[in-house]
Amino acid sequence: MTKQPSSPATERKRGEGVKFVYEILRDEIIDLVLPPGSPIDEIQLAERLSMSRTPIREALVRLAGEGLVTTLPNRSTVVSNIDFLNLHTFFDALTLMYRVTTRLAAEYRSPADLEVIRSRQAEFAHAVETQDALAMISTNREFHAAIAEAGRNPYYLGLFLRLLDEGRRMLRIYYSSFDDRLPQQYVDEHDGLVAAIEARDIALADRLAAQHADQIVNQIRQMMARDRRQQIAL
């Protein structure tokens, strides 16, 4: 692995250092480039990004606050593990946030919001068409994030984004077992959500969101069960 020593291409403005590191690490954690349990070496990172340890440590504090990394005092900080024992708490919260954000979107969406949501849905549909599982995962996240934005409640948005990112990590683990049938169903369900939001039908939006959440939760559960059988079979 050859590392270029402080290439001028990576020069950053003052004040963007923390943000820079934060976003890189965040993406690498969510995309499982850094799998759960990976130790994060501050010095190594500092050399790789050609900057001092100070902004890196501050980015790690921020990531720790969001639960993406865990700091072991006086020892290394590691990428947080996915807590498979308490998955039900995750699914519970995820389902509720799906419902609440969709509800609020139906209530408060502006025309501009609708446009964004529609374009995100188009991106998701395209990922399904081209059978790009990784793109499905990320565009699905963006679709629901756009809905949450339209709901205009920063408290729900914050929790929801955290849950969506956590969900992305799980889906990445099992994405190879995506089958072809379900994704198309998701596209249809998304269309239903968009229609309910456009029609400002709050009750319908809530109901469809709950159904959609159940679908996703069940799929993740099935993927995990299948994977477990495979692992046992090995």
Added chain:
Amino acid sequence: MTKQPSSPATERKRGEGVKFVYEILRDEIIDLVLPPGSPIDEIQLAERLSMSRTPIREALVRLAGEGLVTTLPNRSTVVSNIDFLNLHTFFDALTLMYRVTTRLAAEYRSPADLEVIRSRQAEFAHAVETQDALAMISTNREFHAAIAEAGRNPYYLGLFLRLLDEGRRMLRIYYSSFDDRLPQQYVDEHDGLVAAIEARDIALADRLAAQHADQIVNQIRQMMARDRRQQIAL
């Protein structure tokens, strides 16, 4: 204001510096010792706590992640303002978290949880008896936090604690207009919640929590309206 220069009483172990600063600032912000908008000077703080700026900055990053302070790039970081324009989003989320956590507590509470909840309720009742408004605010927070703990969902707990702290700041502003009638009603409502949780009556717990939330939201609204009238009168 005389500050003692690096008194040996404030000597801390390695690795506790950030936590130390974080907790001090957090308490001072929630108790309005540092009112919204106050600038936080890193150098001043470093001198006051007789430590370097590094751990202080890391504590500020953490506080910023929780929304308690706002960092103005290349300028000072200030205590976050209370967003009175979007209060309804706060009340919405607070009400939902009241309901969800109480529900889950009724479902999952252990005998030990019940004991903690009861003792918190006793503390709240005592604060009401002695008409200690400030103690009412903090014990009320601890009571609901204990219920959320019993619900055993870290995602809800995290959001709820954040909302409760934000609510504490608001109540502090208006606590002088606490009147004597409502607090006793809160004690009774809390008793109802505890009974529902003990009986594992999920539907009842949900209903009572929703009513309780409405009470609190309405009281805060009334306090604010009263205060606004006073301000206009001046």
Added chain:
DNA sequence: TGTATTTTTCGTGTCGACAAGTTTTCGACC
């Protein structure tokens, strides 16, 4: 006297270095 511009001051953002603690390695002893 009021306004525009330069200078000064001040605080943050970043850095390199040192100190303390943990893990690993090496060596002594059984």
Added chain:
DNA sequence: GGTCGAAAACTTGTCGACACGAAAAATACA
């Protein structure tokens, strides 16, 4: 050869110092 203990290597936590940028002060000008 295996186990226990000491020393070395490494990583984190903290520090003091410098550089950049923004606000405030001082100066020039109308």
